[in-house]
Amino acid sequence: MSDKILVIVESPTKMKTISKYLGKDYILSSSRGHIIDLPKSRMAIDFEHDFEPEYITIRGKAKVLNELKKEAKKVSMILLATDPDREGEAISWHLANTLSKICSNIKRIEFNEITKSAVIEAVKNPRDLNMNLVNAQQARRVLDRIVGYSISPILWKKVKKGLSAGRVQSVALKVICEREEEIERFVTEEYWTMDMRYAADGRDYTATLQYFEEEKIHISSKEEADDIVDALDNAEFVIQSVKSKPRTRKPQPPYITSKLQQDAANRLGFTTSKTMLVAQQLYEGIALGKEGQVGLITYMRTDSTRVSEGALQSVRDYISQNYAAEYLPESPNRYTNKRGAQDAHEAIRPSEILRTPDSIKEMLTNDQYKLYNLIWKKFVASQMTPERSIVKTISIVAEGYEFRSSATETLFEGFAAIDRDAKVKKEKFPELKEGDSVTAKEFLPEQHFTSPPPRYNDASLVKFLEESGIGRPSTYAPTINTLINRYYVTRSGRQLVPTQLGRMVNTIVKQNFADLVSADFTAEMEAKLDRVEEAEVKWHEMLREFYGPFHEVVIIAEKSIEDLKGTLDEPTDFVCEKCGKPMVKKLGKFGYFLACSGFPECRNAKSLSLGKCPKENCGGDVVKRSSKKGRPFYACTHYPDCDFITRDQPTGRECPKCGSVLFTKRIRGKGERVMCLRESCGYFMDILDEDQESTVKEDYSV
Secondary structure, three states: OOOOEEEEEOOHHHHHHHHOOOOOOEEEEEOOOOOEEOOOOOOOEEHHHOOEEOOEEOOOOHHHHHHHHHHHOOOOEEEEOOOOOHHHHHHHHHHHHHHOOOOOOEEEOOOOEOOHHHHHHHHHOOEOOOHHHHHHHHHHHHHHHHHHHHHHHHHHHHOOOOOOOOHHHHHHHHHHHHHHHHHHHOOOOEEEEEEEEEEEOOEEEEEEEEEEOOEEOOEOOHHHHHHHHHHHOOOOEEEEEEEEEEEEEOOOOOEOHHHHHHHHHHHHOOOHHHHHHHHHHHHHOEEOHHHOEEOOEEOOOOOOOOOOHHHHHHHHHHHHHHOOHHHOOOOOOOOOOOOOOOOOOOOEOEOOOOOOOOOOHHHOOHHHHHHHHHHHHHHHHHOOOOEEEEEEEEEEEEOOEEEEEEEEEEEEOHHHHHOOOOOOOEOOOOOOOOOOEEEEEEEEEEEEEOOOOOOOEHHHHHHHHHHOOOOOOOOHHHHHHHHHHOOOEEEEOOEEEEOHHHHHHHHHHHHHOOOOOOHHHHHHHHHHHHHHHOOOOOHHHHHHHHHHHHHHHHHHHHHHOOOOOOOOOEEEEEEOOOOOOEEEEEEEOOEEEEEEOOOOOOOOEEEOOOOEOOOOOOOOEEEEEEOOOOOEEEEEOOOOOOOOEEOOEEEEEEOOOOOOEEEEEEEOOOEEEEEEOOOOOOOEEEEOOOOOOOOEEEEOOO
């Protein structure tokens, strides 16, 4: 044994970043995530002995564990440097339990950012394991195992194998399905708006009809709109009021996990899992030329807006050196956390403010640059002064009708200056005063139709889960991934659409496990897990309180749920080329496929056609395939004679110009586009805004 110290982290990337900060007395190694966990094949909870979990070494991790044991024999001390959260604490606990037989001197270190100062400070101040954090993780793990492994077998028996029903996932599925039901029930109504183009100061301006006889006006038909135009024909329009109202827009706090996921989805088109993957890369370290491996951001799983005093001083120095004095507030901006926040870590921010996005752009991937740019700008903006503007509103009246015209003029851009692409509002406004007359030049009635509420996307679902107190920062992305991987939900562009299977599972769970899919109940369980972490509740007691009533509900449900096997199969017009029997549309692990109705005597099965191949003179069908790693892609059935392959998602709709299948494709700078991939066709349709009333622009040019 030597006097060296073994430092164990979770990922090889983090190991590489940290190694350059520690000297020759330290040996770095990686656990590559969890090494010990519950087995996948069985419940593995000892109900007779107070819900004790039966942990095992994860399959395939024995080699990693043996390597760590070998390293442990060479050192006098072990420092566990896993991620600074419940999950990281649990990984350290499992490692400590295993390695303590070899080296008894084991301590825990943690850091919110992977910088030299943070790592050195952590090494100087090792601590004991926080068993409250460990117990909170164990409570969540056991709770979710009990729920999942109690309900899932019922779904396998009654519906089909491979299904699951998790605690948070079931609530998320419920709200997605309920939104779909709202959309289906929605009845579109016609309504009209009325603008007036008027002349003042030798220029034309526009005002919108808002009131009639001081009451909000609603125009429901063309006839009503025409009557208003007739009533206002040759009327005298007089300025009733001219008002100016100052407006102050304060900067927002630096990112917490949920807000980062929402902004990355809305502004960058990232899924929640992609956001967390890229953020993990930025946190663990990126190779920056001569600097070597550098951690660019603080820990990306947090619900706190708190920022260290050192980071506040650094960003204030940056603002004072790069902006005029009025852009820096007299004292740092402080932000309060939302109710129930754990406040375990700082907000997500750059680890070094002088490392601007553009200065390292060439060393980052496109996705890394986009996300880092978002985080960096949000943090700098959070410590700048507010934007000040003035909103001017003119009220124009005639025959009891009131039109309003407004404009915003930015007086001082404040924090908005951080985004140089933002346009400063300096709208021209007529110089008018009360009692002046204006000339109506044209009335512009426009027909509209009410639209149903938008489907959830990653951003809006995360927002709902966060506001409802369901799940925690680390659970949002895995929850959405599970819904998609189980084929309960599919993506249509950015929207999350429940499948027939998802709706069936939701109905079963909602009817038989009402509490499980209750947002209030799930939020209450999250609060209890937090109380376990605060040592206010013992985790065994929490599980006992939950399990008794839940187990009774499971027994009743197993008897009452009807057998629905086969109800998902749909008859088709296809005939089996091997035996001549009809083919049925079945749901498998990766979606629908065609199978012979004569199974098991005839085992003929094939992929379901999603449309005609875009390749010229091919005639094949586009079908869904999966790579060795399980990633979906789409290819032609005539492979290898036809080499068509894409990861763009088919829409299932035919191109109106050439008849091949249309795909959803994201075009840089243009957003999402539904388009034909046949080179000689060129048809496309831009999706301008999925969250509002559908607006599309078609193009048939080549």
